[in-house]
Amino acid sequence: PAAATLCVAKHLSLQLIYFAFDILFVGKESVITRPLHERHALLRNALTCIPADQPGVPCNSSCVGGRIVALLPDQPLPLPLPGAAVVAPPAAGDEAKEGAAVSCAAVPELVLSRTGRTLADMQRMYDVAISRQDEGIVCKQLDSPWKPDDRSGCWVKMKPEYTGQQEL
Numbered sequence: 306p307a308a309a310t311l312c313v314a315k316h317l318s319l320q321l322i323y324f325a326f327d328i329l330f331v332g333k334e335s336v337i338t339r340p341l342h343e344r345h346a347l348l349r350n351a352l353t354c355i356p357a358d359q360p361g362v363p364c365n366s367s368c369v370g371g372r373i374v375a376l377l378p379d380q381p382l383p384l385p386l387p388g389a390a391v392v393a394p395p396a397a398g399d400e401a402k403e404g405a406a407v408s409c410a411a412v413p414e415l416v417l418s419r420t421g422r423t424l425a426d427m428q429r430m431y432d433v434a435i436s437r438q439d440e441g442i443v444c445k446q447l448d449s450p451w452k453p454d455d456r457s458g459c460w461v462k463m464k465p466e467y468t469g470q471q472e473l
Contacts, residue, residue: 312368317361321371325352326418329451337451344451348375378420378447420447431463440464 328348329337336344352375361370374382421427427444434442441464449459 312361312363317370318367319364319369320361321369323371323373324376324417325373326376327451340448340450341445342447345377349377376418378418379416380418381416427463435465441467 325348327341328344328351329335331347331351336347339347352373359370359372361368363369376382419426419430421430421444427442431442434440441462444461444463446459452459
């Protein structure tokens with residue numbers, strides 16, 4: 306948009322965040338046959354960090370901003386995420402305060418994608434997801450290519466409705 310049509314970032318009434326967890330094309334080249342771990346590296350290189358203070362675009366009577374965030378294994382989310390809050394675990398020796406929420410910026414270990422190697426690793430990730438009221442987890446083989454409508458078992462969604470229980 307032309308500079309005259311942008312609005313000031315500090316007046317944003319809404320910021321949209323698109324979480325990219327995979328990349329299928331780099332330029333005009335399809336990369337779907339490459340393993341997931343290679344596509345993660347390509348995704349990391351393809352996205353440019355957009356500072357939070359970028360101007361927004363007017364929409365009706367609001368000012369809307371946005372950015373793309375790569376959701377990569379074992380990488381903390383770029384913070385702060387506007388309006389986001391998580392329940393902080395109590396520090397050692399402190400009592401948990403019911404409903405105590407803190408800014409995501411205060412929780413540097415906020416990671417939504419993790420590499421797991423054992424069933425116990427997956428169970429821990431599943432338990433965290435359910436405790437955050439996420440719908441579940443998706444387990445993916447890092448050496449798997451991307452295949453449309455693939456039901457081979459390389460990517461498996463785990464959620465209580467599918468497992469029928471809280472354990473994997």
